[in-house]
Amino acid sequence: MAHGHGNRSNEKVVYVGDSRIRKPGPRPAPPDYTAFPGKSEAFIPNFLLKEWMAGVVVLVGFLVLTIAEPAPLGYPADPLNGSFIPMPDWYFLFIYQLLKYPYTSEDFIVLGTIGIPGIAFGALLLVPFLDTGKERRFYRRPITSSLMIVSLIASVYLTWVSWHHYTEELEKSGVVPEHIEREEKNKESIESGKGRWIPGKEKTVALVKPDDPAFEIMKKAQCIACHGGELEGGGAPSLRGIGDTLSKDELVDTITNGRANGAMPSFKGTLSEAEIDQVATWLSEQKAEAAE
Amino acid sequence: MNHNEQHETAHKPIKRKEMTRRQFLSYTLGGATAFMGMGAVLPMLRFAVDPILTKKQAGAFVKVIEEAEVTKEPKQVAFKVHQVDGWYESDPKMEAYIAKGDDGKIFALSPVCKHLGCTISWGGEEAPNEYHCPCHGARYTKDGKNLKVAPKPLDEYEVKVENGWVYLGPLEPNTRV
Amino acid sequence: MFKSMYNWIDERLDVTPMWRDIADHEVPEHVNPAHHFSAFVYCFGGLTFFITVIQILSGMFLTMYYVPDIINAYYSVDYLQHQVAFGVIVRGMHHWGASLVIVMMFLHTLRVFFTGSYKAPREMNWVVGMLIFFVMLGLGFTGYLLPWDNKAYFATKVGMEIAGSVPWIGSYIKELLAGGTIVGAQTLTRFFAIHVFFLPGVLLTLLAAHFFMIRKQGISGPL
Numbered sequence: 001m002a003h004g005h006g007n008r009s010n011e012k013v014v015y016v017g018d019s020r021i022r023k024p025g026p027r028p029a030p031p032d033y034t035a036f037p038g039k040s041e042a043f044i045p046n047f048l049l050k051e052w053m054a055g056v057v058v059l060v061g062f063l064v065l066t067i068a069e070p071a072p073l074g075y076p077a078d079p080l081n082g083s084f085i086p087m088p089d090w091y092f093l094f095i096y097q098l099l100k101y102p103y104t105s106e107d108f109i110v111l112g113t114i115g116i117p118g119i120a121f122g123a124l125l126l127v128p129f130l131d132t133g134k135e136r137r138f139y140r141r142p143i144t145s146s147l148m149i150v151s152l153i154a155s156v157y158l159t160w161v162s163w164h165h166y167t168e169e170l171e172k173s174g175v176v177p178e179h180i181e182r183e184e185k186n187k188e189s190i191e192s193g194k195g196r197w198i199p200g201k202e203k204t205v206a207l208v209k210p211d212d213p214a215f216e217i218m219k220k221a222q223c224i225a226c227h228g229g230e231l232e233g234g235g236a237p238s239l240r241g242i243g244d245t246l247s248k249d250e251l252v253d254t255i256t257n258g259r260a261n262g263a264m265p266s267f268k269g270t271l272s273e274a275e276i277d278q279v280a281t282w283l284s285e286q287k288a289e290a291a292e
Numbered sequence: 293m294n295h296n297e298q299h300e301t302a303h304k305p306i307k308r309k310e311m312t313r314r315q316f317l318s319y320t321l322g323g324a325t326a327f328m329g330m331g332a333v334l335p336m337l338r339f340a341v342d343p344i345l346t347k348k349q350a351g352a353f354v355k356v357i358e359e360a361e362v363t364k365e366p367k368q369v370a371f372k373v374h375q376v377d378g379w380y381e382s383d384p385k386m387e388a389y390i391a392k393g394d395d396g397k398i399f400a401l402s403p404v405c406k407h408l409g410c411t412i413s414w415g416g417e418e419a420p421n422e423y424h425c426p427c428h429g430a431r432y433t434k435d436g437k438n439l440k441v442a443p444k445p446l447d448e449y450e451v452k453v454e455n456g457w458v459y460l461g462p463l464e465p466n467t468r469v
Numbered sequence: 470m471f472k473s474m475y476n477w478i479d480e481r482l483d484v485t486p487m488w489r490d491i492a493d494h495e496v497p498e499h500v501n502p503a504h505h506f507s508a509f510v511y512c513f514g515g516l517t518f519f520i521t522v523i524q525i526l527s528g529m530f531l532t533m534y535y536v537p538d539i540i541n542a543y544y545s546v547d548y549l550q551h552q553v554a555f556g557v558i559v560r561g562m563h564h565w566g567a568s569l570v571i572v573m574m575f576l577h578t579l580r581v582f583f584t585g586s587y588k589a590p591r592e593m594n595w596v597v598g599m600l601i602f603f604v605m606l607g608l609g610f611t612g613y614l615l616p617w618d619n620k621a622y623f624a625t626k627v628g629m630e631i632a633g634s635v636p637w638i639g640s641y642i643k644e645l646l647a648g649g650t651i652v653g654a655q656t657l658t659r660f661f662a663i664h665v666f667f668l669p670g671v672l673l674t675l676l677a678a679h680f681f682m683i684r685k686q687g688i689s690g691p692l
Contacts, residue, residue, distance in 0.1 A: 036690055038498030045317040047496040050503050052324045054512040055519050059331050062520075062569060066561030073550060076543040077622035079652075086623030089613055091571045091606070096627070113634045125599045127582070128592035136585030137692050148582060178619055198547055332523050335555040335562070336530040342553045378534070378552075379544035 074178030075199045083175065083236075083263050087166055094155045097162035120151060173261040205241035205288045207231065214282035217275050221267060231286075236264065243287040251280035349376075351450075351462030357390060359456045362398050366391035366414045366423075366434060369400075371460065388449055388460060389414055389423075391434060399468060400449040400460050405430050407442040437469040445469045491684070499691035511688075513577035518676070520570045525669065527563040535615070537661035539654045542617040567609055574602055586689040594682040601675045604668055611664035617657060625660075626652050 014023040041047055075081075088096050095117060098104050104112025123130060131144040138145040170177065176184075182199060189197035207215075207230065218224060218231075226236035233239070246254070255276050258266035267276065311319075356371045366389040375382050388400040401423075405412050410427035418424055422439065423432035423446065431439040436446030448468065450461035479485055498504045500511040534549035534556075536542055549556045578598065581587055587595035614625045629652060633643035648655030 036497045036499060038504065040495040040497045041501070042492070043494050043496050044492035045314065045321040047501060049317055049321045049324060050501060051512055051515050052321065052328065054502070054509060055328055055516060056324055058516055058519070059328055062523075062562070062565065063331060063558070065565055066558050069561070069565070070557045071550065071560045071564035072620075073543075073546060073616055074618035074620045077539070077617045077619055079622065081619055084619045084623055086627055087620065088624040088627060089609055090568065091609065092628075095631070099631070109634045110636055113631045114636070121599075121603075125596060128587045128589070128595050132589075134588070136588060136689075138583040138585065141585065145583070152579075196551065198544065201544070328519070332526060332562075335558040336526060339549075339553055339555040339559045340530055340533055342555075345554065379541060379548035 070183075072177075072179035074182060083173070083260065084178070085166065085169055085173075085175065090159065090163075093162040094158040097158040097165075123147075173263065175260065205286070207240060208286050209282065212282045214279045217271065217279055221270055221275075221279075226264075239283060239286065241286055241288045243284045246284070248280050248284035251283050252276055255280060353450075353452050353459035353461045355457050356388070356400075356460050357458050359398070359453055359458055362390050362392050362458060364392050364394075366401070368403075368414065387411075390458065393435065393468065398451055398453060398458060399435075400451055400458075401436045401466075402447040402449065402463055404447065405442060406438065406444040406446060412446070433469075435468040436466050494684070497688060497691070500688055510576070510580045513573050513580055517570060517573040517577050520566050520573055521672075521676075523562060524566045524570060527559050527566065528665070528669075530559055531563055532665065537615065537658050539617055539657055542615065542657060546616045563612075567612060570605060571609065574605060578602065584689065584692060588689075591682070591686055591689065594679060594686070597675055597678050597682065601672065601679060604672045604675065608664060608668050608672070611660040611668065614657065614660045615664065622652065625656070 015021060016023050087093075098116060099109070099112045101112070102108075104116065127144070131141060133141065135141055182197075185199075186197040189195065218227075223239075224231070227233060227239050231239040242251070254264065255267050255271070257268070258264050271279070352374070354371050354373055357367075357369050361367070368387060369390055370385055370387050372383040373386055375384055387403050389403060390398065390400045392398055403411050403413070405425040405427065407425060407428055407430045410425050412423045412425045412430070412432065414423055415421060416424060419431055421434065423434075423436070425431075425442070428441050430441035432442065432446050433439060436448065438445050445466035445468075447463045448466050450464055452459040452461060500508050502509040502512065531549065534545055534553060536545045546560070550560045551557075581595065581598070610625075610628055614621045629643050629647055632646055633639045635642055644650060646656070646659070647653075648659040
């Protein structure tokens with residue numbers, strides 16, 4: 001290096017530093033837009049300022065959204081929960097819905113999971129190599145544009161149908177989405193002075209009068225298959241402390257007629273009215289206060 | 293931006309005091325940048341520094357031993373403290389040496405050596421009537437005064453005596469030496 | 470002060486050309502919403518990047534409280550959202566930002582598609598852009614599991630079944646993603662690693678390539 005300094009300018013090939021990379025000539029001029037109509041302006045500060053005006057509007061709207069609508073949080077994951085209607089995030093709904101149709105499920109599931117999405121996304125990925133013409137205006141490229149518009153309409157339709165089904169199912173089964181129910185229970189708990197309600201961390205209420213013959217009836221009627229051997233809940237809600245939320249009459253109604261669209265079956269034929277009355281009486285005595 | 297300002301002013305025959313268009317745009321851009329940065333980052337910063345801004349809960353007192361059982365000889369007692377650490381609640385075990393001082397007051401010492409945090413023990417053949425640390429041989433008197441190796445006296449638990457029971461509270465620096 | 474510090478660095482590293490290239494390049498009129506209001510469609514790319522930056526920042530802050538563990542994950546999310554100051558906003562930013570970034574990216578893709586901007590010589594940039602799209606969907610899918618509530622758990626199970634239906638290799642993909650035969654503790658740590666380290670790493674690389682190509686090729690001309 002040291003000896004090279006003086007005569008470097010005379011060398012024909014000049015290297016960058018001590019590397020073997022040739023020193024480049026003057027930078028190539030950046031693309032210029034003199035051929036385009038209208039005026040151009042510098043990126044910073046002129047153009048970026050305009051772009052960021054849009055950014056400020058988006059940010060303010062975004063912050064308002066985050067303050068107005070807290071991110072949803074349901075109940076802790078429970079693999080045994082049979083009544084939960086799983087829904088993916090909205091941007092996966094079109095695929096979710098696609099898999100419900102006869103030619104995309106059962107024997108044709110591969111067509112639904114790999115075939116159609118594979119072709120659609122593969123084509124989208126390779127669009128520049130499929131649509132190689134020079135024309136850029138979309139109305140002069142009818143095939144490409146119409147394919148895109150058709151798939152767009154299909155995706156929007158699938159998403160809409162999927163969401164529609166979901167809301168219908170919620171209505172039918174009378175299920176409130178967990179994150180909403182959770183917020184309400186939490187609010188109730190705070191208002192009643194019990195502090196924040198955290199699902200899964202509530203103190204378990206002990207059974208009141210566990211020797212009562214009504215419990216034997218429940219065991220025989222297979223209530224415990226869903227509500228748990230100690231009525232602590234499982235596939236169905238816990239019945240400990242149920243007397244705090246449901247009155248005896250409501251309990252009789254629930255046992256006789258079932259609930260949540262048959263998720264809780266009717267016991268009209270299985271149990272006699274006297275037995276139902278006995279069970280409901282015992283359950284209505286299941287109160288948190290009495291358990292202490 | 294400095295380069296530009298120099299460049300532009302160099303071409304102007306009279307130096308004017310007004311802002312150039314470019315300067316104005318730069319300041320506005322800076323303002324917009326700051327607004328966007330702050331709008332996005334300030335909530336997150338407040339979120340991150342929350343632990344130092346939340347009120348610390350006053351350490352609760354735990355019932356440990358009957359007053360009558362405390363003698364002049366330090367006695368090792370174990371007790372559990374309910375600890376809430378964010379989303380994690382636990383009952384870690386703690387230890388203390390409780391004794392009645394020469395002044396007749398009950399005090400409780402933490403068994404954590406002030407040298408390097410090993411656990412000390414009372415008495416034994418090696419060091420009768422002294423606290424001894426097995427790691428580097430630190431010694432303390434019954435009141436927790438550091439005799440050897442350790443730089444500071446043993447920490448003390450706050451002590452409360454009520455209805456014949458001794459309650460221990462949070463740790464504090466030794467008050468007896 | 471700053472000027473002399475800047476000069477000191479510039480003398481040694483010659484940084485001026487780098488930022489001046491970014492700062493001073495000319496932007497043509499047809500993408501400038503100040504000249505033609507309809508040109509706001511050209512903002513979606515920049516806005517996608519802005520939201521992505523918010524996602525990265527809010528994600529970094531969320532990991533200060535979050536634990537990827539099936540027993541504590543839910544409770545740590547519950548804690549950071551309800552007990553920590555501004556937790557609602559920071560988690561909200563990350564949750565809603567995930568949707569917004571998809572929306573913005575979708576609009577950006579449509580703009581590029583309908584203006585035919587992917588045509589020669591910009592084919593590679595389109596392909597990289599689509600890869601970014603897929604990475605974003607992957608980030609959405611893996612991030613969805615992390616709060617470990619019922620919604621997360623069952624949506625992931627459905628996703629796993631879809632992966633499992635791939636002919637021949639499906640069951641291997643499924644097991645590899647789940648880190649075992651069930652959706653459980655090992656799935657959560659795996660998804661956490663993918664969501665926080667692997668995909669963001671890929672994303673940043675792709676973004677760098679995307680921006681480099683835009684700068685090198687310039688904006689496509691007016692229609």
